[in-house]
Amino acid sequence: MSLSLSADQPAVPAVADDGVWLECIECGETFAPFDDVRYTCDECGGLLEVRYADLPTFDDFEGEGQGVWRYADALPFDAGVSIQEGATPLYEVPRLEDDIGVEALRIKHEGMNPTGSFKDRGMTVGVKVAKELGVGRLACASTGNTSAALAAYGSRGGMETLVLLPAGKVAAGKIAQASLHGARILEVDGNFDACLDIVQELAGRGEAYLLNSLNPFRLEGQKTIGLEILEGFLADYDTVPDRIVLPVGNAGNTSALYKAFRELVQAGALEAEDVPKLTGVQADGAAPMVEAIENGADEVRRWDDVETRATAIRIGNPVNAPKALPGIRETGGTAVSVSDEEITEAQRDLAGEGIGVEPASAASVAGLRKLRADGIVDDDERVACLTTGHLLKDPDAAAAAGSDPEPVPADTEGVLEHLQE
Ligand SMILES: *Cc1c(COP(=O)(O)O)cnc(C)c1O
Numbered sequence: 001m002s003l004s005l006s007a008d009q010p011a012v013p014a015v016a017d018d019g020v021w022l023e024c025i026e027c028g029e030t031f032a033p034f035d036d037v038r039y040t041c042d043e044c045g046g047l048l049e050v051r052y053a054d055l056p057t058f059d060d061f062e063g064e065g066q067g068v069w070r071y072a073d074a075l076p077f078d079a080g081v082s083i084q085e086g087a088t089p090l091y092e093v094p095r096l097e098d099d100i101g102v103e104a105l106r107i108k109h110e111g112m113n114p115t116g117s118f119k120d121r122g123m124t125v126g127v128k129v130a131k132e133l134g135v136g137r138l139a140c141a142s143t144g145n146t147s148a149a150l151a152a153y154g155s156r157g158g159m160e161t162l163v164l165l166p167a168g169k170v171a172a173g174k175i176a177q178a179s180l181h182g183a184r185i186l187e188v189d190g191n192f193d194a195c196l197d198i199v200q201e202l203a204g205r206g207e208a209y210l211l212n213s214l215n216p217f218r219l220e221g222q223k224t225i226g227l228e229i230l231e232g233f234l235a236d237y238d239t240v241p242d243r244i245v246l247p248v249g250n251a252g253n254t255s256a257l258y259k260a261f262r263e264l265v266q267a268g269a270l271e272a273e274d275v276p277k278l279t280g281v282q283a284d285g286a287a288p289m290v291e292a293i294e295n296g297a298d299e300v301r302r303w304d305d306v307e308t309r310a311t312a313i314r315i316g317n318p319v320n321a322p323k324a325l326p327g328i329r330e331t332g333g334t335a336v337s338v339s340d341e342e343i344t345e346a347q348r349d350l351a352g353e354g355i356g357v358e359p360a361s362a363a364s365v366a367g368l369r370k371l372r373a374d375g376i377v378d379d380d381e382r383v384a385c386l387t388t389g390h391l392l393k394d395p396d397a398a399a400a401a402g403s404d405p406e407p408v409p410a411d412t413e414g415v416l417e418h419l420q421e
């Protein structure tokens with residue numbers, strides 16, 4: 001099957017353009033990459049993947065670009081619509097590492113991207129494709145960060161953007177970003193999954209170019225998270241991590257990281273047995289992927305009612321599940337859900353190491369703590385946790401998780417007195 005870890009080389013179809021094509025993960029049908037607007041397979045409706053005739057090894061990444069574009073050899077273009085995304089920190093967290101009890105723990109903080117989430121890595125590629133295709137209007141459904149990134153990259157590319165958000169369920173920082181970067185913001189009286197249903201129909205009718213992670217090109221940019229983590233571990237520990245723990249919403253990142261690793265295996269740059277175990281974390285109130293992994297199911301059951309403080313992963317119908325489930329299974333990983341309280345506790349733990357993240361991001365650390373406590377993660381593992389978005393994205397959640405301001409009088413004696421209380 002095409003989504004396994006194998007060193008087999010693909011046959012290059014006639015539709016390939018400069019060694020790049022689109023391929024259906026279900027039926028194998030191939031399509032030219034930039035001739036038509038297409039998000040899913042014409043034949044069977046399956047998800048599409050970008051495929052390459054030539055895949056790079058680590059040596060090939062010493063290119064001229066920076067951040068995401070240092071990995072141009074693993075991407076469909078040499079350059080995108082860029083605001084210098086990628087090259088995010090891989091923080092050491094010695095206290096947390098000790099406390100959770102693993103051999104090594106590093107935090108890949110994607111909140112340090114231009115708009116404060118990993119979505120930028122996908123948009124630099126996706127908006128470039130939109131320009132290649134010559135489409136006019138860009139659109140996405142979003143729990144917030146996709147809209148912030150699309151608004152910024154769309155305006156950078158000089159294009160019109162439309163974002164559909166679940167009313168009342170998007171963190172303040174994210175709406176502010178979409179607003180200032182000039183997107184038209186449509187607040188939908190429904191949840192994220194309803195927004196995505198609508199935007200898919202709009203895209204199907206040719207009203208807009210869809211930039212949700214259903215768009216296979218976005219996942220290409222997001223592969224670079226995995227490449228950066230591997231290079232970081234190779235530099236510091238001389239080995240790739242045993243496990244990568246990440247929050248799961250639509251499972252785009254899970255799919256993208258798995259694809260990055262499959263391509264390295266195919267290029268002969270990584271052994272299949274060394275591929276990090278992809279470990280997904282969801283909130284208890286929105287955990288359809290966890291349910292599917294636990295039940296050994298081939299398909300994810302859509303959850304109609306989802307709820308969690310981690311609004312970025314408040315998703316009941318993860319569209320990339322057919323790509324992500326094999327990723328978790330083939331790498332020997334797992335999926336786990338955590339409570340909102342555990343998420344907030346992990347948010348405080350990270351803050352205690354100087355790392356400010358939004359609630360969804362902290363789910364990775366909360367999940368690792370739980371899996372370690374349950375003995376599913378061993379004490380000799382080297383682990384990378386992905387934190388997907390910045391603290392300032394959701395200032396209300398941060399304020400609620402942190403300490404309250406204390407009123408004091410406007411004189412030194414009064415302040416000293418208060419401090420001694
Ligand atoms: C989009 C997003 C997620 C979910 O990522 P998927 O790739 O859809 O699984 C998690 N955390 C944050 C902060 C996000 O913005």
Ligand SMILES: [Zn+2]
Binds near residue numbers: 026028029041
């Ligand atoms: Zn198909």
